[in-house]
Amino acid sequence: MSNHPPVSTIEKEVGRRRSFAIISHPDAGKTTLTEKLLLYAGAIQIAGSVKARKASRHATSDWMEIEKQRGISVASSVMQMEYRDCIINLLDTPGHQDFSEDTYRVLTAVDSALMVIDAANGVEAQTRRLIEVCRARNTPLITFINKMDREVKRPLDLMDEIEEALGMSVVPITWPVGMGKSFSGVIDIASSQMRMFKAGEDRIGHQADQLVSVSDADLKNKLGESLETALTEVELVQGAMPSFDLEAFLNGQQSPVFFGSAINNFGVQEILNTLVELAPAPKSRSTIQREVLPSEKNFSAVVFKIQANMDPAHRDRVAFLRICSGYFERGMRLKISRNGKEVRTNNALSFLSQRRDILDEAFPGDIIGIPNHGLLQLGDTLTEGEKLQFTGLPFFAPEIFKMVETADPLRTKQLRDGLMQLGEEGAIQVFKPMLGGQMLLGAFGQLQFEVVAHRLKSEYNAEVRLLPARYSLSRWVSSKDPAMLKKFINDNSHRMSEDVVGAPVFLAAHRSELEVAQQLWKDIEFHALREHAGLVFQKDLLS
Known part of the structure; x- marks a missing residue:
């Protein structure tokens, strides 16, 4: 039997958790942004890779052989990292529309989503489908407009397009100054300061302190018309759009918008900070029988994904579980509500893409892996004995x-x-x-x-x-x-x-x-x- 920690400990750990999915149309830069978030959180040292024996680089979240050959993500990856005393569970999803069903199921396992948009292409077809799923679930949505270092659509046009596609209000938190070769950085609207952009700057921390007041005379002389245009646009946006409302965001009715360039590490820090400061901690979840609160003493989890052969040498099948309540401890005895069978948890795993670590404990919001041989099915509920069935998969x-x-x-x-x-x-x-x-x-x-x-x-x-x-x-x-x-x-x-x-x-x-x-x-x-x-x-x- 598990040695349950006090409810106050579970509540504290729940408050530290942020579980979110990254969604986008193919080629919007989702996998690059995933890498850079891991990099900024200190989870990896080299962006673009886990080094293979021949030193060929592939994205950390793309581990399947066919993904490496084609350069696309076709399986969802799970990554956990720690940032500012929060435990962040990041789920990367396939961008390709042919794999939308897997993405829909992943979206049932998270508490918020980060939508990546290519600034040159705006809101594309696959993004619209994913937005519909988020809207149906009232999932809080953060928007990152990527690739501002290229020739792109006008930011005001992008805002209109995103607002129309989302069917909710959008609130810019940052605003771009210039685009393409003349992209100079972003204005932090709340503080009226500008974060300066330097192309190719890929070392962590170099841009964190480059903040300049937008009224600085040297800055105005240096940027001239592009800064004036950006400030005029900010004024227009502030007059036409509502101010940021945390409650509306948490209810899936408003999306904060950030501009940046993931490949240049620009705007990544703001996204991480927003996840920690604004994104919701795990909430209650519905079962057929009752509502389950994350702070409950007893453990419950739902299988939202199964992946075969993550380790080709062992012909394994790993069931990915989203913990919904209670406390997980390695070795604890869990039962499948569907058939009452017991599941072994001695080899429970935590993930950083294909890197797997044996897990000793976990809390609501965390994603854990249970290796098994066909015992677990998609949608299965695991508990310490209570018969529950989570809905929505x-x-x-x-x-x-x-x-x-x-x-x-x-x-x-x-x-x-x-x-x-x-x-x-x-x-x-x-x-x-x-x-x-x-x-x-x-x-x-x-x-x-x-x-x-x-x-x-x-x-x-x-x-x-x-x-x-x-x-x-x-x-x-x-x-x-x-x-x-x-x-x-x-x-x-x-x-x-x-x-x-x-x-x-x-x-x-x-x-x-x-x-x-x-x-x-x-x-x-x-x-x-x-x-x-x-x-x-x-x-x-x-x-």
Whole structure:
């Protein structure tokens, strides 16, 4: 049994926690900013890398082999760091839209989000989708407008665009002076001081003290018209936009905006300070049974991500847990609410991307890893015994389907094992036809199929062929009447599959087939979203 610390200790530790995700469109500079935040917090010494044996550099948060080859993030990474007596849990998300489902699930595990926008491109398509998820959850959002050292859109135009996309008010905390080659720095609006920019300045601390009053005569002579323009814009913005309101920010109704250049370390310190000073500590979370407070004595956590083969030498699967309440101590006995099974916690992990450390203790807001062999599923709740089920973890009906077969019939077992593991971690959705035959893969974009094929070959030694499938949409099915659900499944068995948790799925080649089924079967509910809780499926129902 765990030796629980007093509630006052848990409350104090909860107050120190800041858990946030970085979201953006691809190429907005998200991974660079992630690196620089780690650098400023002292978590790494070299920006751009964990050094490989051949001294090739890759971003700390991009550890999967295909990410290194393509230079994109396709898996979410977890990193913990300490800054100004706060414990910051940073979750980097895939920027590529094909991996949006993984990003949506990560956003359920954080208390705030940092949105990175490319100042040249403004608010792009993928950013808009992620904003919708944040808005739906009222997630507090900090905005960082990146790449001001390039030729970009006018800051006033960017503010209008972001406000329109967010559907909430935006409040600039800093304001840029110039852009591209004439970018001179940012004005701190509250203090009327300017932080000077020096291109290529990548050593920590060099810019922290370069603050000059905007009324300084030498500064006005040096910058001339660009400073005058910036000050006029600040005046316009202050007249047209509301002042910063902490309560509105915490309720997801207002976003503070910062300008900078992540690659030059410019504006990074302000972001870290804002996270510590303004971003929320962990709050209460909903379960089907009740509301769970972070300061409760007893431990509870939810599995929001599973990653297979983080260490290729050990063929492991790590379940990432967001701690929601209580105190975690290595070796404590935890139970899965779904089936009552016990989980071992002797090898619990903390993370700095691919660097893993055995963890002795953790508190609400922290992200911990539990290595396991298929025992834990996405959405599982772990407690010290109380039966709870956290809500809100989404699974979306995929939009593209492929049949999968092995290039070598002798590798069929490896293919099935690999697909089940990749399906369980949410890398792709895997469907097993109820009448037998080839496994089906469902995804949101072509790149998901490419990544899965690559991983099957490199991690499971199973080379595959992906073939066109005749289906174009799917729906999970349920009914209040188990006998009616069983009859529906039997009568439509040629279109029925099971997903990785045994939930029944109806597949259709055209929308008209779905519409006909909905008209004929009034007692059956068709779901485009399967949430782990709230839509519960039992395998034995189908036996």
